Amino acid sequence: MQKLILSTLLLCILIFLDYAYGQMTFDLSDSITEYMQQQFDYGDENGLVESFLLIFYVLGGRQFMGLLFIILWLKSGWKEQILKLITIYSITAFLGHFIKLILVQPRPFYEESDVRLDFCQKGYGDPSDNALKSIVFYVIVSETLLFKKYKVQPNDLGVLSSINQDRKLQYQYKQLSNHDLYTQLYPNSMFSYNQYKFMLASFLFITGISNSYFGLNYLSQVIMGWIIGGYILYIYYYCEFEKLIERLFQYAIYNQQDQINNKLRHLGKLALCLTFPLLISILLYIIRTNDTELIEQQQEWGQVFKGHSKCEKQFYRFKMSFEKQEMVGTCIIFLPFYLYLCCYFTPGQYKPEQYNHQTFTLKGFVRVLILFGLLISQIAIHILIRQVVMNNDMNINITYLIIGQLFLELYFSLFLITLLPLLYKLCKADIDGDFLRKINQIEMQEMEL
Numbered sequence: 001m002q003k004l005i006l007s008t009l010l011l012c013i014l015i016f017l018d019y020a021y022g023q024m025t026f027d028l029s030d031s032i033t034e035y036m037q038q039q040f041d042y043g044d045e046n047g048l049v050e051s052f053l054l055i056f057y058v059l060g061g062r063q064f065m066g067l068l069f070i071i072l073w074l075k076s077g078w079k080e081q082i083l084k085l086i087t088i089y090s091i092t093a094f095l096g097h098f099i100k101l102i103l104v105q106p107r108p109f110y111e112e113s114d115v116r117l118d119f120c121q122k123g124y125g126d127p128s129d130n131a132l133k134s135i136v137f138y139v140i141v142s143e144t145l146l147f148k149k150y151k152v153q154p155n156d157l158g159v160l161s162s163i164n165q166d167r168k169l170q171y172q173y174k175q176l177s178n179h180d181l182y183t184q185l186y187p188n189s190m191f192s193y194n195q196y197k198f199m200l201a202s203f204l205f206i207t208g209i210s211n212s213y214f215g216l217n218y219l220s221q222v223i224m225g226w227i228i229g230g231y232i233l234y235i236y237y238y239c240e241f242e243k244l245i246e247r248l249f250q251y252a253i254y255n256q257q258d259q260i261n262n263k264l265r266h267l268g269k270l271a272l273c274l275t276f277p278l279l280i281s282i283l284l285y286i287i288r289t290n291d292t293e294l295i296e297q298q299q300e301w302g303q304v305f306k307g308h309s310k311c312e313k314q315f316y317r318f319k320m321s322f323e324k325q326e327m328v329g330t331c332i333i334f335l336p337f338y339l340y341l342c343c344y345f346t347p348g349q350y351k352p353e354q355y356n357h358q359t360f361t362l363k364g365f366v367r368v369l370i371l372f373g374l375l376i377s378q379i380a381i382h383i384l385i386r387q388v389v390m391n392n393d394m395n396i397n398i399t400y401l402i403i404g405q406l407f408l409e410l411y412f413s414l415f416l417i418t419l420l421p422l423l424y425k426l427c428k429a430d431i432d433g434d435f436l437r438k439i440n441q442i443e444m445q446e447m448e449l
Contacts, residue, residue, distance in 0.1 A: 003234075003235075003238060003239050004235055004239045007231055007234055007235060007239070008231075008235075010231075011227070011228065011231045014224075014227055015099060015102065015103070015224075018103060018126065018220065018224055019102065019103050022103065022105060022126065022218075022220050022221075022224075023105070025218065025219070025220040026108075026111070026218055026220075028219070029108070029212065029218040029219040029220055030108060030112050030218075032212065032219055033108060033212055033213065033215055033219075036212075036213050037213070037215075053206070053209075053210040053213050053214070054210070054214075056203070056206045056207045056210045057130065057207070057210040057211065057214065059134070059207060060130035060131070060133070060134035060207040060208070060210070060211075061130065062093075062129070062133060065089070065133065065134075065137050068137075068141070069082070069085075069086060069089075072085070072141070072144075073416060073420075076144075080246055080249050080250060080253075081144055083245075083249045083339055083343075084140075084242060084245045084246055084249070085137070085140050085141065085144070086335065086336070086339065087245050087335075087336040087339070088136060088140065088232065088236055088241075088245070089133065089136065089137055090332045090333060090335040090336050091232065091333065091336075092132060092133055092136045092137075092228075092229065092232050093133060093329065093332045094277065094329075094330050094332055094333040095132075095228060095232070096127055096129055096132045096133065096225075096228070096329075097281075097326045097327075097329035097330045097332075098277070098280075098281055098284070098326075098330055099126070099127055099224075099228065100123070100124040100125075100126060100127070100326050101124075101281065101284045101285065101288055101323060101326050101327075101330075102284065103124070103126045103127075103224075104124055104288065104294060104322075105124055105125055105126035105218070105221065106124070106125060106297075106301050107121065107124075107125035107215075107216055107217060107218075108125075108215050108216070108217070108218055109215050109216075109304070109305070109308055109311070110125075110301035110304055110305055111301065111304055112304070120305075120308070120311040121216050122322075122325070123322055123325050123326065124322055124326065125216070125217050125218065125221050126217075126218070126220070126221040126224055127221055127222075127224040127225035127227075127228055128208060128211050128216075128217040128221045128222045128224070128225035129225070130207060130208060130210070130211050130217075130225070131204075131207070131208035131211065131217070131221075131222045131223075131225030131226050131229065132225035132226075132228050132229045133229075134204060134207045134208070134229075135204050135208075135225070135226055135229035135230065135233070136229045136232050136233060136236075138200065138203070138204060139200070139204075139233055140233075140236075142200055143178075146182070146185075146196070147178070147181055147182075147185065148185070178193065179193045179194075182196070204226075208222040208225060208226060209222065245336075248270075248340060249339075249340065249343060251266075252340050252343040252344040253343050255344075256343075256344060256345070256346070263344055263345070266344070267337075267340075267341060267344070270337055270340060271337060274333055274334055274336075274337050277330075277333055278330060278331070278333055278334070281327060281330040282327070285323050285324075285326075285327045285398070288322075288323045289323050298322060324398060324401065327398060327401075327402070328398075328401050328402065328405050331402055331405040331406050331409065332405075332409065334406055334409055335409045335412065335413065338409050338410045338412075338413035338414075339413045339416070339417060341413070342413045342414055342416070342417035342418055343417055346417055346418050
């Protein structure tokens with residue numbers, strides 16, 4: 001608890017310093033951005049540097065990470081690890097939107113017409129979304145894959161099957177360091193653990209810097225994203241937050257036969273804990289929407305925004321309420337609650353062995369088609385809600401937008417926990433209908449003829 005309090009206090013101090021003095025670094029950040037754009041082939045879509053940084057920018061985007069969530073969920077046998085990843089990502093996204101409502105800092109091209117753009121983004125800029133979310137997401141994903149924190153089969157020991165017998169007890173009691181564990185898992189690797197960490201840090205650094213290069217964030221906003229991401233990782237690994245999340249989901253999964261009174265009591269406590277930060281966000285939203293000075297400043301940003309050739313046709317997006325967009329984004333804090341709810345009330349569906357089926361089969365092909373249909377419907381609902389949020393002509397009450405976003409989170413949870421296992425259960429792989437086998441049989445018959 002002491003570590004949590006001290007780290008949170010330090011983060012609050014840094015946020016206050018950024019709020020009070022962050023704008024003093026904007027000129028320096030603009031100079032760095034303009035220097036990088038002049039030195040490298042900015043504006044040349046076929047340029048090596050710009051293409052290189054664009055790849056890292058895409059890798060740090062929420063769309064790509066959302067795709068990885070689905071892949072990891074389907075391929076991992078130990079679903080608790082992926083549930084922990086989704087939970088901490090949701091908390092990270094919530095903090096990002098919440099702190100944006102506190103700092104209300106612009107993006108570089110809102111104030112500087114000299115900053116060149118390849119594409120536009122809207123909303124507040126501090127902290128940088130790519131820098132914040134990518135550092136949390138990729139650190140946990142890399143640890144999951146590198147240290148084999150998953151189970152392909154129900155009886156698979158995962159990492160325990162790859163380390164020495166005398167080290168297993170140390171690993172189970174968290175007494176084995178990551179460096180020793182890496183040495184046990186990869187004794188003949190050409191890269192050391194420190195080299196691996198350096199490569200991961202370089203990847204995260206380039207991902208964050210790409211936002212500054214493209215003029216989407218000030219350098220101080222990228223650094224603030226790294227700081228907040230580091231804080232989240234610290235409480236996740238060193239303040240027992242990882243174990244807490246794991247215990248919560250294990251309780252829901254292995255106590256599905258509890259009486260309804262016990263279930264409602266546990267759900268009520270969890271919902272109360274998550275409702276409090278959402279209510280604070282609503283209060284902050286009300287304060288910001290009634291700040292006349294901030295509204296006038298946003299109008300000034302809009303005039304510079306229209307001056308950029310890449311943003312001229314997207315001015316209708318800029319005119320929407322900044323606060324409305326961030327407020328809707330904070331609703332992601334309820335995604336872990338919905339996942340917990342679905343795990344708690346879906347008896348018999350949460351079975352990792354249901355995912356161990358082949359794809360190139362008749363039923364497997366049908367399963368993939370249905371899976372794509374469910375994914376497309378989820379994406380369509382998400383796009384519809386975002387269009388409603390960005391539509392300046394529709395003055396929709398924020399309450400309805402929050403309800404719509406909460407419904408979207410519930411749909412995603414039902415999709416992962418309930419619909420997807422049911423789909424795999426109904427459409428098990430049928431070896432007799434294997435497309436590849438049929439093709440091979442046809443080829444054999446042609447050869448015999």
